[in-house]
Structure formats: structure tokens, C-alpha cells
Amino acid sequence: MRRGNCPRTPGFVSAQQVADLAGVSRSAVSRTFTPGASVALETREKVLEAATTLGYQVNDLARGLLANRSRLVGLVVTKPEVGFRAHLVASLSRALIRRGNIPFLIDTGSSEQEMQAAQAALFGYRAEATIILSGSPPASFAELARRNGQPLVMIGRAEADRDHVRTDNRRAAARAAAIFVRSGMNRLAVAGSASGTPSIVEREDAFVEAAERLGAAVRIARGSDTDYAGGQEAAAVLLGLRPRPEAIFCVNDLMALGLMDAARSRFGCRIPQDLSVIGFDDIPEASWDAYRLTTFRQDPEEIAARAIGQLERRLSDPEAAPSTVQLESVFIARDSAHLGRPDDAE
């Protein structure tokens, strides 16, 4: 090992070290790792063997500098460790790694200083693209991406002038209202949140519109966030009403779980005998024995695959018109909602 002779790069194995071990020139090492470059088969084999022995990796910083572009892709997301988002982030990360990218997770719940550091790194390293998940990210990310000509893909949002991937929230929420009414329930409620997240607002609005169109009464309560505690807050409001709602649509599963627990432990409700509950997402917890939540499934792998598709399309044609991919959710009938007609269970 010649590491001691190479004081300017004390850490990473260098191309010169590979050349020395292989007994070839530095330029032969470069050519071996440059796609399409000419190098004798025997030389190539010596170089590859030496590279493996030493643990050498081509310097992507140098390649990125030539292209003025790295393989970083920013994933901007609010509370990436919570609920459905954790699964979507995991699926997106794997899909990005599969195409040779480096996913860079940026949590918008970070401090102002952290956000600035993240933004500086994302653009400073000439990231290939940014993917923004539902939530309320600082507008500065979208604006910086636009100015620097960087592709931007939105997930679960509503901007018409951007490439995005979304779930048909309106259709699912309207279907929840129809299922409740057809099952003979007319005192309905929706547990929404004050988060202002576009997809969450859509679900709440569409449920209320559909329920009113069907002649049902609808009450609304919003948790301070779209999580377990938010579901408990909504339960405290809605289950204190007289007469009580017979059925509650929750804008996501985490809220539904909090609402179910509060309904049982604080209001003595049996589910679904006294109260029917439908959620949205189908996170793993929804299928737990304590909940057996009826819900609408979003598939994080499918959303991730479509987001990558949008990204590929934009990279291959920067001038293409903005495009929307809309996915349907799948109704999952479990035990938390009284289903009056068997055809709803599909």
C-alpha cells in the first residue's frame, strides 16, 4: 500500500495508487473507468483487479464538476418519520438509488438555519432534481429550482404548472360519504386538520360536498395536526355533540387511530356498532387487531415509480408541457365501518 506516499489525499484510494499496483499508467486507469474509452483487455483486467484489491472508487466529484451536475436528488418533506410519509420516503429513496441517484432528505420541520444549510447543499452540489412531497414546503425551494433550471416533481399537491403525481382524493372522499349514506347513516362528520396540506384539504372538502349532495348532515372538526393527537382532538369535539355523529371520515389513518382510541376509552363507543370510521392511506397500523380500520389504500411503491417516471420525462425533455399523473386509491373494507350493502366491500 502506498498510502503513506500520497500526503495530499490521505483518505480515499487514488487512481495513482491503482496504477502503481497494476503496473500501468495513471491514464490507463482513467481510460478503464471512462465509458467508451479505448484500453487493451489485459490492461483493463489488471486495473480492475487492482481497484478491487484497494477498494478504489471512481471520483464522482470530478465527473460532476465536468457535467456541472451531480446525482443528488432532494426530497423535501414535512415530518418524514410519521405515518404514510415514512413509507413514501422509503420507497422514493430506494427508487432513486436504483437509478443511481443519491436521495437527500430535507425535513421542512427543521429550523430556518437548517433549511438554509440544506438548500445551500442541494444547489451547491448541483443536484439533478428536487421532489417535493405534500405538506407546506418553503416556496424558496421551488423558486431556486426554477431559476437554476432544475427539474422539480411534486407529489400530492395541486399546482397545475408543475409535473406532479397525485391520488384522486376527491373521488375517494366522495365514495366514503356514499358508503356511509347507503349504509343508512345520515349524521356524518369529517375529522380534518388545520395543517393546510393540499391533499388533506381536498379530502375534507370533497367529503362535505358529497355528503351534503346526498342529503346528510355533516359536522367538521380539525385537529391541530394530521396525526394521532389530531384524531383525539377531533374526537373530543365530534363525540361531544348531541346527537352524536354515526359515522366519521378521517382524512388520514393516523387521525383515525387516535379518534378510534378516544371514542372507545373516553366516550365508551363500540366500533362499528355505535360509530363507523373510515380512514385514508392504509398504513401498516391500520390492519392491526386493535383497529382493523376500513380505509383507502395508497401504494407508496406505485407513487414512487410514477414520480421517477415524471423525473425521467422532464430530464429527457426540459421543454415538455407540465404533466399530471393521477392514481386511484383502493377501498379496503375491514371492521371499523358498518357496511350496509355487500357491494361496497368489493
Add this chain to the structure above:
Amino acid sequence: MRRGNCPRTPGFVSAQQVADLAGVSRSAVSRTFTPGASVALETREKVLEAATTLGYQVNDLARGLLANRSRLVGLVVTKPEVGFRAHLVASLSRALIRRGNIPFLIDTGSSEQEMQAAQAALFGYRAEATIILSGSPPASFAELARRNGQPLVMIGRAEADRDHVRTDNRRAAARAAAIFVRSGMNRLAVAGSASGTPSIVEREDAFVEAAERLGAAVRIARGSDTDYAGGQEAAAVLLGLRPRPEAIFCVNDLMALGLMDAARSRFGCRIPQDLSVIGFDDIPEASWDAYRLTTFRQDPEEIAARAIGQLERRLSDPEAAPSTVQLESVFIARDSAHLGRPDDAE
């Protein structure tokens, strides 16, 4: 905007564009963004204003190439979206961003091809360090890091020759056994897993040793993974025994939740009247009304802060002896375990 005149860098705003808008030289732009370099105050202000207007960011690829080191830090983790790990990964990501790093999440559950791509990117971009979380990562990461002189920090593992941060699993598990025995229970069991994760194995072993030392009978069942389904598998084995165990220590909270649900819905057990359960981690779900799980809390923010401390220490002194930081967990008494003596509740 002169973007059209600059065909070789169609995307990112260049230093030349900033110089043109500010009416200064390209070199004045460089000096403005080089710490310690001399530049007239008036020039500096013109440059900063133009940079803000255009959305310019210094090219970190170029800086990284000079230093042969980027700000990337690899986070190697198994199933990063599940349970306590999701929270630890989120805390680590925020802590890394705070110190100007780019966290690069590598999921060891990925395919062989994905792992190779991730590894090539991590070393190809000359990542500053790698952090390996509990689980069973491919040895190749540690080996490549070693060969390339890259700092490596382990979390929740047992290697004596590496910098690592760990929780005192043995002490907590022994305490769980003591609490059960002091509360008058002598038919004990542990729900472990076949995952082989070092911290999980430690908890199982220490519980069994302590219980036997205290004269209690201990049965062992292992789920195929350390998750909700694994807890249900362990419940199916342990609650089928006659006589049934009176108390079960679960090696993490997710397993405890699966075990509790199975105990209630499939075996008609009341908790804690018929069965006491203690978990480990204190994930948010442990405090949900349906569970109210008694457990040992690990603080992901504290673990992340200590891991960054280990990293800083190693970067400032590459020759320092390997060091271990061991953290204590905190006993959280809720309602899932019968506590015979009030001092256990602390």
C-alpha cells in the same frame, strides 16, 4: 438574464452570470465566496445582491474536488421506515444537516444491485463519513470505509474496535426481569426475534440470565422479525403454553404491540390482569390508548447528538483510540405491566 449565452451550463446559474449582473470581474465573484479572501466592501455587496437576485449557489462539487472530500454522510440502516429506526434516522438526518452535511440514507433491505449503486455513490462522491445503525449491514461498507480512511460510527452495535454509541440493553432487560419477579410473577417469558441484531440479542440474553438468577422460569419465543407480526408469532407460541407465562418482556415496542393485540383478540387475555407486558424503545405508538405500554425509553435525539460527537472526535483526530458512548434507557411505567411495588414506577 444571460442564460442563453452560456450553452455549456444550461441549468445552474454560473459565477460568470453573477459577475455580469453585478458589473464586476469573475474573480471578484470567486473572492466574495472564498472565506478569508480579500474583496472591497462595495464589490462584495454588489456580488451578493446579484447572487441573491439570480439564485446563485457556490459550486460545492468544485470545492469537494479540491479537498477530495464531500459533505455526504452515509446512513446505513435496515428498514428505515419502521418503528424506532424511523425516529432515529430522522434525528440523525436533522443533526447532520445542522452541521452542513448531506445525509445519504442507504437501506440494507435493497437489492444487491441497489446496494452496489449506493456504495459506488457513497465512495464515488468521497463521503465524509459513514454511520451504521443496528441491524446486519453488509460487511463491505465497513471494509470499504476502512480502506479509504473514512470515519465510521456504529450505533447500537457491539464491535469493540470501532467508535460507537449504544444503549445499556443488558441493564434495562435485567431490570424488567427484576420488576416482574418483585411483583410476584415467576412464570416469565421473552419475545425475541430471529433477526440477529446485536442489541436485540443482548436484550434477550440479559433478560433470561437475570430471570434465572432470580429463580424464575423463563420461556423464549422468537418472531421471524422484530416487528408487529413478529410479536404476534411470539404470542402464538408463548400463550399456547400451559401453564401460561404471567409476564412477557418484548425486545422492542413494535413486538410488544403485536403480542398485546394477539393476547387480547386471540387468547382472551386481559392486560395487565392476566398478563404483564414490558417493551423497549418508547416509540409514539407505545403511549396510544389501545396499548399504554410500560417500556424503556431510548431518546433518538440524544443518540443522534452523541453519534455526531463521535464523528467530530474522529474527524479531528483520525488516530484516536476507538471509543464507546453508552446511554441509559429510562423506565416508563404505564398500564401494561402489573407493578407490585410503587418504587418501580419512579
